[in-house]
Amino acid sequence: MTDVNDTDAANTDAELARHAAKMAKKKAARDRMMSGKEGEKGLIIVHTGAGKGKSSSGFGMILRCIAHEMPCAVVQFIKGAWDTGERRMIEGHFPHLCQFHAMGEGFTWETQDKARDIAAARKGWEKAKDLIRNPDIRFVLLDEINIALRYDYLDIDEVLAFLRDEKPPLTHVCLTGRNAKDALIEAADLVTEMTLIKHPFRSGIKGQPGVEF
Structure with missing residues (x-):
């Protein structure tokens, strides 16, 4: 039995x-799949969609760069004088590895001045170009630039031409913000769309430290 x-x-x-x-x-x-992948390339990365996590993911990669002691930089196209956790940490502890440039002046519905918004976007883009051209900087986060592109404060063809012709071969550039232009999505190497399923804002809960900023 x-x-x-x-x-x-x-x-x-x-x-x-x-x-x-x-x-x-x-x-x-x-292993067979990985055996044929030996090359390196500076990637154009896009985080878009209505869901939360676009900037958060971009800053996650900035932290990875800092951990690898790879020089990197942030240009924020919307957030200006905002006191955010990521800005505090980077400027307070890692300024030797990561440049932080908050170039925006707030959301368009706050400034209510189109000419001022366009000028701020142009200023941010000029700073971004300087940073991307620097071959010592390996990763540049263009936070919320997709909003400036959506409203045509920046010319999408100009941005794409610059990334194609002037970005150093091993430099990564991450562009965040909802409503990414189709041409940018087509040109990118890596695109992630954040899908909104639930958000506490819809239940009357405001943005909170550590979660939203």
Whole structure:
């Protein structure tokens, strides 16, 4: 008579063996795929969509650069004098690795001055170009530039031409903000769309430190 415990052990052993074989097969396929990927390239990265996380993800990559001691920079096209956690941390602890330039003057509905918004966007773009041209800076985050592009405060063709013709080959540039232009999405190497499912703002909860800023 077969002991129930022996049967259970045999089933467990068989299941573990199947899992190990499955994982070995997956690893072999992954190794084959990775064996053909040797090159490096400075990427054009776009974070867009109505959901939260576009800037947060961009700053996550900035932190990775800092951890690798890779010189990097941030240009903010909307947030100006805002006291944000990321700005405090970078300016207070890592100014030798990351330049931080808050060039915006607030959302367009706050300034209510189109000419002023355009001037601020142009100023931010000129700073961004200087930073991107510097081959010592390996990663540049253009935070909320997609908003300036959406309202045509910056010319999309000019931005794309610059990224194509003047960006150093190994420099990464990340452009965040909802409603990214189709031409930018087409030109980018990596595009992520954040999808809004739920947000506490719709329930009357304001933005909170550590979550929103």
